[in-house]
Amino acid sequence: MKRSSVKELLESDKFLHEVHVNGWVRTFRSNRFIALNDGSTIKNIQCVVDFENTNEDLLKRITTSAAVSIKGTLVESQGKGQTSEIQVTTLEILGDSNPEEYPIQPKKHSFEFLRENAHLRVRTNTFSAVMRVRSALSFAVHQYFQQNGFYYVNTPIITGSDAEGAGEMFKVTNFEANKAPLNEEGEVDYTQDFFGKETNLTVSGQLEAETYAMALGKVYTFGPTFRAENSNTTRHLAEFWMIEPEVAFNDLDANMDLSEDFIKGVLQYVLDNCKDDLEFLDNRLAQEEKTKPQAERSEMSLIEKLHFVVDNNFKRVSYTEAIDILRNSKPNKKKKFQFPINEWGADLQSEHERFLVEKHFKCPVILFDYPASIKAFYMRLNEDGKTVRAMDVLFPGIGEMVGGSQREERLDVLKEKMEALGIEEEELWWYLDTRKFGTAVHSGFGLGFERLVLFTTGMGNIRDVIPFPRTPQNAEF
Numbered sequence: 001m002k003r004s005s006v007k008e009l010l011e012s013d014k015f016l017h018e019v020h021v022n023g024w025v026r027t028f029r030s031n032r033f034i035a036l037n038d039g040s041t042i043k044n045i046q047c048v049v050d051f052e053n054t055n056e057d058l059l060k061r062i063t064t065s066a067a068v069s070i071k072g073t074l075v076e077s078q079g080k081g082q083t084s085e086i087q088v089t090t091l092e093i094l095g096d097s098n099p100e101e102y103p104i105q106p107k108k109h110s111f112e113f114l115r116e117n118a119h120l121r122v123r124t125n126t127f128s129a130v131m132r133v134r135s136a137l138s139f140a141v142h143q144y145f146q147q148n149g150f151y152y153v154n155t156p157i158i159t160g161s162d163a164e165g166a167g168e169m170f171k172v173t174n175f176e177a178n179k180a181p182l183n184e185e186g187e188v189d190y191t192q193d194f195f196g197k198e199t200n201l202t203v204s205g206q207l208e209a210e211t212y213a214m215a216l217g218k219v220y221t222f223g224p225t226f227r228a229e230n231s232n233t234t235r236h237l238a239e240f241w242m243i244e245p246e247v248a249f250n251d252l253d254a255n256m257d258l259s260e261d262f263i264k265g266v267l268q269y270v271l272d273n274c275k276d277d278l279e280f281l282d283n284r285l286a287q288e289e290k291t292k293p294q295a296e297r298s299e300m301s302l303i304e305k306l307h308f309v310v311d312n313n314f315k316r317v318s319y320t321e322a323i324d325i326l327r328n329s330k331p332n333k334k335k336k337f338q339f340p341i342n343e344w345g346a347d348l349q350s351e352h353e354r355f356l357v358e359k360h361f362k363c364p365v366i367l368f369d370y371p372a373s374i375k376a377f378y379m380r381l382n383e384d385g386k387t388v389r390a391m392d393v394l395f396p397g398i399g400e401m402v403g404g405s406q407r408e409e410r411l412d413v414l415k416e417k418m419e420a421l422g423i424e425e426e427e428l429w430w431y432l433d434t435r436k437f438g439t440a441v442h443s444g445f446g447l448g449f450e451r452l453v454l455f456t457t458g459m460g461n462i463r464d465v466i467p468f469p470r471t472p473q474n475a476e477f
């Protein structure tokens, strides 16, 4: 008999048929009702065990998280809240699960406890919902770009350039610590290392993606990136996935349009395709909100927030306007910001970004035209000589979701910038070649995938939206 998934059976209306399903027991009630889950949906199917000669030994082995194989008749359910259930004819235990030892009890566990059991937490409703939504979002990312004429490019994970300046890098070396050969100056001699030079894990695929945009026109990367910053926050991972589109002939306005359309497109996909999981997560967040003081509670439910983002324009505001708003804001005047805003040129901290999106505009905001001094070398210099064509997309509850820019396509200006920052031309000779041979206006951005999953699922900590998070002092599993 063909094996069906729980999802297929719950959606089926072919009653009184023999069916076969495998899964894991979620709960077993009154020695009769099994709630069975196989991961295909957040919903369980009820399996009613009504054997003529009840086998006590077998019943004892139907415990939470035991793997079972069930054959029986699909019938219309008598119980409330479900359409179909299985009248079990045969039940086979595929794998026992000792309830004395199994750490995830059918009760509420803290997320901290579940993080320590990251290999088992996906067996809970919350984490299975988050991970299904994560999977749907990644499909939506590819679908969006593929349907819009972009090519998927796999940029290297091990990189020989560290000029991006996006963050601290993890070294990649084959030398044993303490046994690295030294050169005449007493420094580690990387010419003897595997790649014959210093290499790192990438912090971004942008520079390589730019070279591809200069031939394929519209490209995107979607891969792992690594940052060795010691940021122990609910928004930072040492290993995260980044989506980086890069488009030839796009200026900053087109780049902002793309980022907005892209985010709306993938959120709409999830609204259309992840209804059950979103409803569960919506409910979970509502419960969590109830534990907060009234003033801190969100005005919108999770699903309302997603619709709000899809249905409304992002507010576009220049850095200079944002500084004026922040300077005159209540928290700044009352010295509530940890980093007070006094003058133009200040880098924005997450407290400022969150004030702008959560308190002032109450919607996603695209900030653009930042001071050159606080942004990367490759961003295009504006006519004013002091700002660059940078953009950050800021989201409520998240802060920075996207960072991007129009790139400096003028060879002389780019070289000047690199020299001023002490970036060696020899190190980026290949990057400069794109400006020598058929240079063109182009733009792109990077979106942190986990921050998108965080927003979409309403979870509060980035460690809970990636299967096995890597953070300072933590690389278990």
Ligand code: 4AD
Residues within 6 Å of the ligand: 166, 203, 204, 205, 206, 227, 235, 236, 237, 238, 240, 242, 244, 245, 400, 401, 402, 403, 404, 405, 444, 445, 446, 447, 448, 449, 450, 451
């Ligand atoms: O703003 P960032 O550093 O931009 C770049 O790396 C550019 N090269 C992107 C480009 O233009 N192609 O990073 C982009 C995004 C951030 O907006 C944030 O969403 C995410 O990556 N991000 C992180 N996500 C999780 N953990 C971290 N440590 C992150 N650092 C950045």
Ligand code: MG
Residues within 6 Å of the ligand: 400, 402, 403
């Ligand atoms: Mg950034």
